[in-house]
Amino acid sequence: MAKVLCVLYDDPKDGYPASYARDDLPVIDHYPGGQTTPTPHGTDFTPGQLLGSVSGELGLRTFLESRGHTLVVTSDKDGAGSVFDRELVDADIVISQPFWPAYLTPERIAAAKNLKLAVTAGIGSDHVDLDAAVAHGLTVAEVTYSNSISVAEHVVMMTLALVRNYLPSHRTVLDGxxxxxxxxxxxxxxxxxxVGTVAAGRIGLAVLRRLAPFDVGLHYTDRHRLPAELEQELNLSWHGSAAEMVPHCDVVTINAPLHPETEGLFDDKLISTMKRGAYLINTARALIVDRDAIGRALRSGQLAGYAGDVWYPQPAPADHPWRTVPHQGMTPHISGSSLSAQARYAAGTREILESWFDGTPIPDEYLIVRGGALAGTGAHSYAVNG
Structure with a gap:
């Protein structure tokens, strides 16, 4: 039987919800492009519940314990002697979310002698060291597309909030x-x-589609160029690199995975080539930008605003400089963890576990690493060293 270690964020300060703002969720059974939403054999939760916090347990306890497996759930993931480190030693499976990542470093992977499967409840598996996962023969999977539209909506919201100066205006009301x-x-x-997006995968393309009705010019750069008919449909301008694209844009949104090719991409040099007064939105990963370069650009006026919900590390310390830089619209990492998204990524996590325990193939769209190599979505989206 397996030991499943699940790392989730803390419950609300006033306790796990006894009721919710809405009584139901819209029923969505497929994503743009036709991929179906997760289809596990069963679920043990009500869609719309808070599943991503400790008490929510991703709705997994009944399922796992009915099969004789052990489930350990904690939010304590950082620092010497964390529950995560203590329990990881003999864990077979680790589950965590990008919003409260359990960082599976090479050292932790080496110490976890039983570890075979790392599951991201959501999208974005860069908190797992993919080089180490490949070297140790781990399987890494994520619930692809489960919260892509959630993140795209957040990007549009943040874009409008910055351009229209919404947050300071709302603060004026609160202050009387x-x-x-x-x-x-x-x-x-x-x-x-x-408006340009760095990467036009599921999230980036969804952002472009949602911004098209605003009568903006749309630009993108991606390792994989979109079909010509799609470029024509949305009147997209393609650029061979971020460096080629950003000088043309008033708004740049980052929707790329973090890997060696994107880490540190937005540094002082690249930001200096952007239009003065451009806006930068980052709901991808914090390490794609240079933390201090962002502060310098906001203070000098090179950037008119910066918004996003990704930080490094996560949770961000109280003295993280992005909390106090001017003209920012930062939030905690929440874009992909709406209650709507949680229902999908909890169901997808169960679907992955059902496949794993039943010995059936994990769907290719969920795979990041398998058999000592990038696989499925991972082969399309990520790069590893060596």
Missing amino acids: GWDIADCVARSYDLEGMQ
Whole structure:
């Protein structure tokens, strides 16, 4: 029987919810492009529940224990002597979310002698050292597409919030003011701006589709160029690299996975080539940008705003400089963890576990690493060293 170690974020400060703002969720059975939503043999939760926190347990306990497996759930993942480190030693499977990542470093993977499977409840498996996973023959899987649209919606929200200066204007209301001139002095229309995405996969393409009705110019760069008919449909301008694209854009949104080719991409040099007063949105991974270069660009006015929900490390320390830089619209890592998304990635996690325990193939779209190599979605999206 397997020991499953699940690392989830803490429950709400006032306790696990006894009720919710809404009574139900819209029923979605497929994603754009036709891929079906997760189809496990069963679930033990109600869609719309808070599943991503400790008490939610991703709805897995009944399923796992009915099969004789052991489930350990914790939020304690960092620092010497963490529950995660203590329990990892003999764990067979580790599950965590990008929003509260259990960092599977080479050292942790080497110490986890029984570890065979690492599952990301959501999308984005860079908190697993993929080189080490390949070297140790681990299987790494994630619930591809489960929260891609959730993140795309967050990108659109943050884009509008920055361009229209929404957050400071809302703060004026909370503070009892009515300072219209102060609010609108940094407020612009998105209409007519040039918007570009670094990567046009599931999230990046969804962002482009959602921004097209705003009558903006749309740009993208990606390792894989989109079909010509799709470029024509959305009137997209393709660029061979981020360096070629960003000088043309008023808004740049980062939707690429973190791997050696993207780490540190947005440094002082690249940001200096952007339009003065451009906006940068990052819901991908924090290490794709240079943390301190962002602060310098915001203070100098090279960037008019920066928003995102990805930090390094996560959770971000209280003194993280992005908390206090000017003209930022940062949130905790929440874009892909809406209650709607949680229902999908919890179901997808169970689907992966059912396949694993039943000895049936994990769907290719969920695979990142298998058999000592990148596989499935991982082969398309990631790169490893060596």
